[in-house]
Amino acid sequence: MIEKPGIGRPLAHVVLVLGVLVVAFPIYYTFIASTQSLTTILRPPLPLTPGDQIAANYGEALFGGIGRIGGVAVTTLLFNTLVMALGIALGKIFISILSAFAVVFFRFPLRMVFFWLIFVTLMLPVEVRILPTYKVMVDLGMIDTYAGLILPLIASATATLLFRQFFMTIPSELVEAARIDGAGPLRFLRDILLPLSKTNIAALFVILFIYGWTQYLWPLLVTNDNQMNTIVIALKKMVSFADADTPWHMVMVTSILAILPPVLVVVLMQRWFVRGLVESEK
Amino acid sequence: MAKIELKDVRKVYHGGVEAVKGVSLSVEDGAFVVLVGPSGCGKSTLLRMVAGLESISSGTIAIGDRVVNELEPAERDIAMVFQNYALYPHMTVRKNLEYGLKNRKMASGEIARRVDEAAKMLEIGALLDRRPGQLSGGQRQRVAMGRALVREPAAFLFDEPLSNLDAKLRVQMRAEIRRLQRRLKTTSLYVTHDQLEAMTLADTLVVLNAGRIEQAGSPMEVYERPASLFVATFIGSPAMNLLPLGAGGIAGLTAPDGLLSGAGPAKTLGIRPEHMRLADGEAPRPGEMRFDLTVTGVEVVGAESFVYGTLPEGGPEVAVRVAGYSHVEPGTRLAAAADPAYLHRFDRETGRRI
């Protein structure tokens, strides 16, 4: 080792602990606030330990009448968000695998034309074309539908490109062996390619699930009906309705509920997530 | 069990590159035929066309009595062993062996019987529940063989199956492949660039060059009577000595009367190193050719040595095989001799044997 047995390593631990405190503090603080009564919250500074309202606040948010946001139950909002996040993650993985499979394992007229057609969409997020996309949604009658929440966000090439990269590393002989073994393209996809892509799929699932869960601008535009809101949108609406009497304790409870599922997905699937993130580079 | 019949087979790639330029070949039922040639000679392409992995530009390929040109690889009743084995990395050895049979909807009892039999034959029974990643190179090779074996196909196709093994294992597997093929009597087509492998395995050796067959015959036939300059240099190590024959003979080479003269096209003479001997200090024997060499180097292999030298007027190096250890200093002038019976003559223009 180069490092002298001295202050180097303990110092690093100190830095990291401080870093963790800074990074995790906003979330911890939100949790603290979610366990206090509104009156405690409105009289800063807030204590640093959980309050006694935890059961009351969470009970009210999940089952109580006042916990309903804009007339919608939290469970409905969570369900909407889950549908959107799963729809985006699974939908994108599905269409990306198919198109990457076509581009890598077949030769056909206009192959590169199609590839570029998809590739161009690589980094153009929906944010740059919100207004025209919104008009398209209106024309198609997709406002306030799950399809309207999901489909426009699937139109991107990142996942396709990732799968293409991976498929290109599959040795040719594996394809040939499968053909000799009597596997057609779809059987090859199911029996060989998908099992080999497991890690990539898991990583991409985490990344896309987070992406879908945390969307804001698009669901804001494409949902008019409160029943179709995602939890993030509803949360924002709770604050902006009337600043003076924002029920901050309920906002904090809802925030925790909005943060928890994606945090769980990231932490529990950390291994794949990290590998996928760093390997795919976005 | 089947015969493989190639009739004027050609392969033209997009862009007009012709990889196989009209090959006709008949592989008898149960024969072991080795396609050998330098890289890019079209041997792998030819094998892959038989397998159905490459389309056939023109000509026909028949396996058994069926023309298979338009058939999918799986419908051709062949099995193939790849250079990098191409085992399915996420499946156990057993699953790897079963996969092709399951795709054919074979009864599970029959599948189990065949897998067990192949495992026994190849001594891979203990490995059946492992994955390819947990196996050594030699073990993977056996599994790849096993996957071909369980199919009980009309023909085995081997695409340089031993190239990824180290030298010792290669020799061992070579013997094993030969033993298995003798036992099963399955028609086999085997591609390699290694002439030693080709010589030791083949019933029939087919030497390919630039998309054409240079010569086909038993290994000894090809070795003893190479049909062309290409075959002469490709088969045998070190390569056959070649000497271009000028109008006034060859400087430094004395030969019996009439041996070097004679009408006809310009010739190149060939003689293998083992048909030459060092004859320094000996009186010339009647009827022998004598070479006046200046030693350029010595290669000691162990059981034998090769002395390299040049004739007085330069030209290509000549190798002479010497039994045991030779310690001639470079720069020494010495005499070598050879029996004209072992002399090969080639037409320098066409490269064909005369």
Next chain:
Amino acid sequence: MQKAVFPNRVLPYLLLAPQVAITIVFFYWPASQALYQSMLKEDPFGLKSKFVGLQNFTQVLGNPDYLNSVRVTVVFSVSTAVLAMALALFLATAAEKVVRGKGFYRTMLIWPYAVAPAVAGLLFLFMFNPSMGTFAYLLRDAGYRWNPLLDGDQAMLLVVVAAAWKQISYNFLFFVAALQSVPRSLIEAAAIDGASSTKRFWTIVFPLIAPTTFFLLVVNTVYAFFDTFGIIDAVTGGGPAQATQTLVYKVYNDGFVNLDLGGSAAQSVILMAIVIALTAIQFRYVEKRVHYA
């Protein structure tokens, strides 16, 4: 050798169909609409529109509000990227040094990645809200005039901190991976040459992870451009007095609040051009990386 392929003729088109269909309907159609719309001008009642060529563009680019928005975006993006990357690199170098607890620290540091930008904005608003935020209270107690709802610079500071906080996780993971790929032998050689730990970092490690740093710079910029809409909307709503109105926020505001369709479309087109330029830059980097790898 050529990649082995399946000979099917129709199947590949069927496989491509879903993605191509979605891309055409939800990408090419709107994008072309944006291009078309950006050259039209609608009357105030939205009844008629006429072709005005590049007039929308000249108007947008000549508008002081737009130029202000460009300035805001640049300040916001650069500050966010630099802050998020510097903190992440600092933490990553510390993580590189520790032996035990690496996994624990990583787990604790990746949380913010999973937090929606709009929620992140809300949390920071809650902590720094002048009326009841604990930190606002502490700042005022310390005699600092803290009111991001009125002071544009303070508002900017708040959104930058919130945006950077969310991005630390992502940068941290990449920097850790980059630091791990620096060959141990190089650092040891430098140590034998007598370079101090700090000097080793700046002369050996930092240049070697430059490709990652550059990649993250592009990614963070794109993030600050687009993904931070939720933060800004939640914390400041673009205010006070447009002090935090970024380009994306303005596209939204002009299109959906002020209903200036042509102007909003022209802004969209300009944004697309910027993103395409950033993509091109990133691809040059990717190319480089392939060369050196």
